[in-house]
Amino acid sequence: MKTKTFLATVSAAALIALSGVGAASATTLYADPKVKEPVVDIVQDPAAVPAPEAAGKRAPKTHNVVLTTTEVEAKLDDGTTYTYWTFNNxxxxxxxxxxxxxxxxxxxxxxxGSVMNHSIDFHAATGFLGGGQITQAEPGQTKEFSFKAMAPGVYVYHCATPMVAQHIAKGMFGLIVVEPEDGLPKVDKEFYVMQQEIYATKAKNLPAAEDDYDGLVNEKPGYLVFNGAVGGLVKDKPLKASVGETVRIWFGVGGPNFTSSFHVIGEIFDRVHNLGALDTPPLKNVQTVTVAPGGATMVEFKVDYPGKYALVDHALSRATKGLIGILEVDGKADDSIILDKSGDSRKQLGEMKH
Structure with missing residues (x-):
């Protein structure tokens, strides 16, 4: 099977070769895409991170977040489509x-054009089930509410319409970052990555994967992915940085069921804001960080050496179901950091090209 062959090649190579406005003034940050036709590419660009403000105190602001819930047929894997439920496609x-x-x-x-009702629950919001209690919307309906960001942190949001686990597994989740009042230190590159399970199976003679309800309730996914699709952060939208840059990854787990052991093969996290707590001192020099379903974290590290680094859940069998991403780092190699004395690295890195 092409998918399994591709994943086996990628996984093996990765594991072996990749060792100032007042509160009354509102700004619209996230606009309705107004896409009426099904989209092909649902993979969120990991570089799609809102630009940070300069560090330092400022007056409170008001932000308008405009979301559309959609049900679209899109690519899940090579030769396989799937019906996703999304926020903004x-x-x-x-x-x-x-x-x-x-x-x-x-x-x-x-x-x-939706068939299902949808809603949204922000873990950063207090009361009304994070908004889930007041945003239950039928197809064509608009629901609105406001909340105050009361505590700094990295928070998940997700659809809260029953069966909630199904809505999440089909793609309805994201992150809201609430920075401390002084903001955060500047870094060179920021990325946005989330992990999920997809409970679907595909017959060999059909192009579309079908939902697997038994798999969902028994926690046996057909796929595990970063940012929505197999290979989405490998071939299509890898993370990119240069030697000497500091990288910040906002990482969350939509779930709905599996805890992640997030790791970047060949790197050490210089700083980790465990559990997404941004107002506490970070952990330092961390190899792997545990993130629960509905949880999130922020990791930072300086990239010192060029190459391809694999993003994985260190429950490594999951890579065979699609759970792998790539960070591509360009720049000059420093042999004092690591030195290939056998000459194998060039051959193995060649196997990583797609």
Whole structure:
């Protein structure tokens, strides 16, 4: 099978070769894409991170977050499509970035072409089930609410319409970052990555994968992926940086069921804000960070050596079901950091090209 062959090649190579506005003034940050036709590419660009503000205190702001819930047929894997349920036609949905004390206005429209009801629950919001209780929208309906970002952290949002696990597994989740009142230090590159399970199976003679309800309730996924699709962060949208740059990854787990042991093969996290807590001192020099379903973290590290680094869940059998991404680093090699004395690395890195 082409998919399994591709994953085996990628996984083996990766594991062996890759060792100032007032509160009354609102700005619209996330607009309705108004896409009526099904989209082919639901993979969220890992570089689609809202630009940070300069560090330092400022007056509270109001942010307008405009979301559309859609049900679209899109590519899951080579030769395989799947019906995703999304926020703004991407998996994960758009990353939202605010500061503690800011007000967030949410307008969520369930696209008229939807079959299902949808909603949204922000883990950063207090009361009304994070908004889930007041945003249950039938196809064509718009629901609105506002909340105050009261605590800094990295928070998940997701659809809260029953069966909630199904809505999440089909792609309805994302992150909202609530920065401390002083903001965060500047880094060179920021990325947005989320992990999920997809409970679907595909008959050999059919192009589309079908939902597997038994797999969902028994926690036996057909696929595990970063940013929505197999190979999405390998062939299509790899992370990219240069030697000497500091990388920050906002990482979350939509789930709905599996805990992630997030690791970048060949790297050490210089700083980890465990459990997404941004107002506590970070852990330092961490190899692997555990992130629960519905949880998130922020990791930072300086890239010192060029090459391809594999993003994985260190429950490594999951890579065979699609759970792998690539960080491509360009620049000059420093032999004092690591030196290939056998000459095998060039051959093995060649196997990573797609």
């Amino acid at each position: 991407k998996v994960p949905g758009p990353m939202v970035r605010v500061r503690v004390g800011d007000t967030v206005n949410v307008s969520m429209t369930n696209a008229p």
